[in-house]
Amino acid sequence: MDWKHQTVLVTGAGGFIGSHLTERLVSLGAKTRAFVRYNSVGSWGWLDQCPIKQDVEIYAGDIRDADSVRRAVAGADVVFHLAALIAIPYSYDSPISYLRTNAEGTLNVLQSVRESGASMMVHTSTSEVYGSARYVPMDESHPLQAQSPYAASKTAADKLVESFHCSFGLPVTTLRPFNTYGPRQSARAVIPAIIIQALVGSRIQLGNLFPTRDFNYVADTVEAFVLAATSPNALGETINVGTGTETSIEQIATNVMNIIGRQLPVVADEQRLRPADSEVDRLCANSQKARELLGWEPVESQRQGLARTVEWIRENLQMYKIDRYAI
Numbered sequence: 001m002d003w004k005h006q007t008v009l010v011t012g013a014g015g016f017i018g019s020h021l022t023e024r025l026v027s028l029g030a031k032t033r034a035f036v037r038y039n040s041v042g043s044w045g046w047l048d049q050c051p052i053k054q055d056v057e058i059y060a061g062d063i064r065d066a067d068s069v070r071r072a073v074a075g076a077d078v079v080f081h082l083a084a085l086i087a088i089p090y091s092y093d094s095p096i097s098y099l100r101t102n103a104e105g106t107l108n109v110l111q112s113v114r115e116s117g118a119s120m121m122v123h124t125s126t127s128e129v130y131g132s133a134r135y136v137p138m139d140e141s142h143p144l145q146a147q148s149p150y151a152a153s154k155t156a157a158d159k160l161v162e163s164f165h166c167s168f169g170l171p172v173t174t175l176r177p178f179n180t181y182g183p184r185q186s187a188r189a190v191i192p193a194i195i196i197q198a199l200v201g202s203r204i205q206l207g208n209l210f211p212t213r214d215f216n217y218v219a220d221t222v223e224a225f226v227l228a229a230t231s232p233n234a235l236g237e238t239i240n241v242g243t244g245t246e247t248s249i250e251q252i253a254t255n256v257m258n259i260i261g262r263q264l265p266v267v268a269d270e271q272r273l274r275p276a277d278s279e280v281d282r283l284c285a286n287s288q289k290a291r292e293l294l295g296w297e298p299v300e301s302q303r304q305g306l307a308r309t310v311e312w313i314r315e316n317l318q319m320y321k322i323d324r325y326a327i
Helices: 016-027 045-049 066-073 088-093 095-116 149-168 190-200 218-228 249-260 288-294 302-315
Strands: 007-011 031-037 056-061 078-081 120-124 172-177 179-181 204-206 215-217 238-241 266-268
Touching (some): 007 016, 007 066, 016 031, 016 078, 016 218, 031 045, 031 066, 056 066, 066 095, 088 095, 088 149, 095 120, 095 149, 120 149, 172 218, 179 218, 179 302, 190 204, 190 249, 190 302, 215 218, 215 302, 218 238, 218 288, 238 288, 249 266, 249 302
Parallel strands (some): 007 078, 031 056, 120 172, 172 238, 179 215
């Protein structure tokens, strides 16, 4: 694809992955639009910190509002849909907001893409829709089991996407990233929470130490999005994006402390624990489809990715509330 002749829209562009994807699309020469959530202070999220923000056309609105979504999508050739509520603990407190944002918001994007005639939509799923692994590595045929309201809302969104492809021939690919990490990730995610405490704390407080996750560096995840938009063989497919390596939360804490050069006690904090049946014990991706359909492979090693993330957080600690647990 010649990106210089493409108008692209990124929903959720002010978020962690969305801001990195927006930067990448600008670097490729695409005419890039960013859909960010409207707020009274005019913040564009992480895009406020990006050097390319002057090269992006900003649409401020609400993904739950069909009219604002329709305006942003109109005239776009490719739509990357990343807007979502993602914090699992908060989904226990406010499940309806997750359903409205993640499911109804996705429906608004689908309807707008269908009306506008955009040539491609890339939808963002999550490995949380699988629930705890019944086998590893987990391929796309793994059963879906929503163990949190967040996972349920994302499962609903994925099925809406599937239905629009089957019912209307909508040109859409669903990417299912496993646990992405890197610069700009919020403190509600486990790796930034560990890094912040390792940099400034006297101990590291976590929830369950023993679940495993497949951690993928953000630049590698972003590259999968770019490839998905240019791979016609991926139309209508759901594609895992992960490294195929699982690491326990306890081991991640050890790896981070080794990079920083501090050894601290790691303790369980009750408020960080998920309800027992909601905890996803194990996630590990089979990304064979990504290799075959997209030509995608992860590039960044975990040690390199963690080191880059540590350095960025060290330089930007003022952006985090370091004295409290973020849900």
